[in-house]
Amino acid sequence: MRISIFGLGYVGCVTAACLARDGHDVVGVDVNPVKVAGIAAGKSPIIERGLEDLLKTVVRQGKLRATIDARDAVLDSDISLICVGTPSNPNGSLNTRYVESVCKEIGLAIPKNPGGALSYEGLLELALDSYYDRNTHLSRPRPNRRRAA
Numbered sequence: 001m002r003i004s005i006f007g008l009g010y011v012g013c014v015t016a017a018c019l020a021r022d023g024h025d026v027v028g029v030d031v032n033p034v035k036v037a038g039i040a041a042g043k044s045p046i047i048e049r050g051l052e053d054l055l056k057t058v059v060r061q062g063k064l065r066a067t068i069d070a071r072d073a074v075l076d077s078d079i080s081l082i083c084v085g086t087p088s089n090p091n092g093s094l095n096t097r098y099v100e101s102v103c104k105e106i107g108l109a110i111p112k113n114p115g116g117a118l119s120y121e122g123l124l125e126l127a128l129d130s131y132y133d134r135n136t137h138l139s140r141p142r143p144n145r146r147r148a149a
């Protein structure tokens with residue numbers, strides 16, 4: 001399967017390397033060009049035993065590449081995984097700013113896919129449904145669409 005992974009931090013980088021090792025064609029996306037350049041060169045942005053060797057292997061095999069271009073990644077994948085940070089707000093609630101930003105980028109790219117018709121708002125709802133279904137102890141805020149639009 002062709003998979004794009006948004007956010008190449010602790011979760012996204014390990015997920016990208018492991019899915020590529022398992023035979024998927026993975027493209028990682030991050031807003032940090034230094035991180036993207038490092039991963040594209042097979043360098044790990046985090047200290048995790050075995051990760052750098054695995055990154056070097058899957059990059060060399062052409063199973064993993066990295067980019068800052070969200071549209072390119074969406075158009076080159078069948079599924080996108082969102083692995084950006086979800087920090088806490090000062091009052092302890094969930095800050096979905098980065099998730100909203102990625103949903104917007106993916107939503108803008110999807111209509112260019114043949115048959116793709118998911119709007120940004122629909123995508124964001126799906127992403128937040130998935131998150132809150134798995135984190136039932138958190139109360140769900142109303143998304144701030146004006147900020148992300």
Ligand SMILES: NC(=O)c1ccc[n+]([C@@H]2O[C@H](COP(=O)([O-])OP(=O)(O)OC[C@H]3O[C@@H](n4cnc5c(N)ncnc54)[C@H](O)[C@@H]3O)[C@@H](O)[C@H]2O)c1
Nearest residue numbers: 007008009010011012029030031032083084085086098101
């Ligand atoms: N780290 C853990 O041990 C852990 C464990 C369980 C769950 N999680 C959850 O996994 C998610 C990711 O956590 P993490 O620790 O990997 O975060 P992280 O801060 O290490 O990485 C997030 C990455 O997302 C990138 N990013 C931000 N905006 C982006 C955008 N618009 N497009 C592409 N990339 C963007 C950042 O540059 C950064 O590299 C969070 O929701 C976190 O709560 C993390």
